[in-house]
Amino acid sequence: MIPNSSFSRRGLLQLASVILPLRAASFSAALFGIETPDAGSDGISVRDNYPSYPPELVRELVLVAHFDLRRVKELVEAHQSLAVAAWDWGFGDSESALGAASHVGNRPIAEYLISKGARPSLFSAAMLGQFEVVKAFVAAQPGVQRIRGPHSISLLAHAKAGGETARPVFEFLQSLKDADADQPAPLSDGDIQSLMGTYVFGPTANQQIEVTADKGQLLWTRKGTTGRTLFHLGDRAFHPAGAPSVRIRFTEESGAVLMTVTDAELVLTARRKQESK
Numbered sequence: 102m103i104p105n106s107s108f109s110r111r112g113l114l115q116l117a118s119v120i121l122p123l124r125a126a127s128f129s130a131a132l133f134g135i136e137t138p139d140a141g142s143d144g145i146s147v148r149d150n151y152p153s154y155p156p157e158l159v160r161e162l163v164l165v166a167h168f169d170l171r172r173v174k175e176l177v178e179a180h181q182s183l184a185v186a187a188w189d190w191g192f193g194d195s196e197s198a199l200g201a202a203s204h205v206g207n208r209p210i211a212e213y214l215i216s217k218g219a220r221p222s223l224f225s226a227a228m229l230g231q232f233e234v235v236k237a238f239v240a241a242q243p244g245v246q247r248i249r250g251p252h253s254i255s256l257l258a259h260a261k262a263g264g265e266t267a268r269p270v271f272e273f274l275q276s277l278k279d280a281d282a283d284q285p286a287p288l289s290d291g292d293i294q295s296l297m298g299t300y301v302f303g304p305t306a307n308q309q310i311e312v313t314a315d316k317g318q319l320l321w322t323r324k325g326t327t328g329r330t331l332f333h334l335g336d337r338a339f340h341p342a343g344a345p346s347v348r349i350r351f352t353e354e355s356g357a358v359l360m361t362v363t364d365a366e367l368v369l370t371a372r373r374k375q376e377s378k
Contacts, residue, residue: 154186163188166198167205170213173198177217184217191329192364194343196251203228204254206262224250227259227274230267235260235274246280252342253332255282285318286335293319296337296351300360300371310360310371321349 148155158176162183165172177184187197199219202210211225223245226234238245246256257280260271274280293314300310307324314320315330321341322328331339337351348363358373 154183156188158183159186160188162186162198163196163201166201166210166214167207170207170210173210173213177214181217184214184219190252190327190343191323192341192344192347194252194329194341196343199225200251203259204250204252204262206264208263208266223248224256224259227256227270228263228267230260230263230270232269232273235270239277246274246277249282249343249345252330253282253345255280257281285333288317288319288333292337293317296358298358298373298376300358300373302369302371312360 150156162173162176163186165176184198187195187200189195197219199211199214199222202208202214203222203225206228208229211219211229215221215225223235223238226238249255250259257271257274260267260274263270296319297312297314300312302308302310309324311322311324311328312319313322313328319331319333319339320328321331321339329341329343331341331349333339334348339349340347341349344364346365348361350361350363352359352361357375360371360373362369362371
């Protein structure tokens with residue numbers, strides 16, 4: 102796996118297992134939220150967000166675009182415009198289906214999506230080994246190599262995911278010295294253990310945040326959502342994957358551990374639950 106990716110293969114498969122495929126209903130009914138209430142009735146019910154795509158459909162496409170060409174084809178062949186859809190995994194970390202295929206190096210899915218109208222990007226070009234395209238991007242917009250893709254994955258990592266075909270792109274980007282991701286500040290095992298737990302910011306079950314650990318990094322998960330890898334900036338301050346402007350800080354107050362999330366005008370404070378003895 103690519104270093105600093107917020108999605109592990111295990112995490113993707115776990116998320117896939119809880120998304121119910123939309124095969125049971127007709128695709129048009131699932132897509133537009135159209136239901137026939139009773140046999141013989143002329144009435145239909147249209148979902149409130151029509152003509153926008155159902156969020157669960159977009160999320161499934163972006164998820165399976167990491168690894169499942171067959172399912173991608175099922176979804177896109179039924180409605181080609183889905184090829185350009187994108188999903189926000191949290192904190193504005195937006196990922197398109199092509200972006201998903203690109204950062205894991207899934208060439209067959211990336212090429213299929215582009216053939217169906219997905220918009221090629223600098224990141225897809227890097228993974229696909231399109232050297233002249235990447236070189237032209239850098240010449241036209243100096244410093245573009247420092248822009249991060251979904252989940253804060255670097256342009257260099259996309260080229261690395263492309264394997265031998267993308268080796269010239271990888272070597273070119275490596276020569277620029279700044280196309281790779283910055284390494285997070287060190288975080289000891291003791292610090293990780295001291296910050297893990299359940300943080301509460303309201304009375305209901307989904308007003309809780311679980312802080313866990315995965316491969317030496319903290320994982321931030323609001324109940325009912327997808328977890329976000331935290332990148333340590335130093336002094337117990339972090340930013341979540343794909344959102345470098347958001348700050349998540351941990352402090353201690355009267356023996357309790359507090360988490361403060363600063364996201365533009367929103368400032369959220371949560372207190373860690375005390376473990377039962």
